[in-house]
Amino acid sequence: MKKIDFRHYATERLSGFVFYVLIGLIVVLGLLFRLIGYDMPYEYNFDYNAPLLTGAVVTFxxxxxxGTLLLMVCTMIRGMRLNSDENRVVNNIPARRISVCVALGTLLLLVLTFALSSTDALKVNGAAYTDTFWLRASGMFVGTSLLMIVAAIAAVVYGATRYIRKSH
Known part of the structure; x- marks a missing residue:
């Protein structure tokens, strides 16, 4: 059997491979979650379900x-090393400044969305959930994700209008 050497793959091909593997795992786990023991009643309150594979979904x-956080930190460290003093500007692009601004901007966005997230109690399975740290943490991830999606859409629209801007 031929050994696959991922170091020689193009970035696009490798990221596509990882994407399809993750989609496959998510679909298989989602189907297993829904098809195996989904209708098991919760032992303390039979009005609720306690799906058998909930632990597997949460663990995944x-x-x-x-893994995403670890990969982000490794990529950030690698980027800082590659964009050291001699590579601050690559092809008239301030690579190091962009890396630092993205890292600090993401960290600032996480801190701000954590600080501004609501701590109002949520009703979960009929009971009030009042743990302020986890309420803020979930609000932080939701808020940051939404803001980053909006920023990504704005960047795509800005990039798509590049040729329109150049022609004027």
Whole structure:
């Protein structure tokens, strides 16, 4: 069997491969979650379901989140090393300044959305959930995700209008 050497893959091909593997895992886990033991009643209150594979779904989400954070830190460190003093400007692009601004901007956005998130109690399975740290943490991730999606859409629109701006 031929050994696959991912170091020689183009970035686009490698990211596409990872994307399809993750989509496959998510679809399989979602189907298993829905098809195996989904209608199991919760032992303390039979009005609620306690799906059998809830732990597997939560563990998978935590692994994805932890892996993403680890990959982000590794990429940031690698980017800082590659854009050291001699590579501050690459092809008239301030690469190091962009890297630092993106890292600090993301950190600032996380801190701001954490600080501004609501701590109002939520009703979960009929009971009030009042843990302020986790309410803020969930609000931070939701708020940051929404703001980053809006920023990504704005960047795509700005990039798509490049040729229109150049022709005037």
């Amino acid at each position: 989400m935590l692994l994805l989140t932890g």
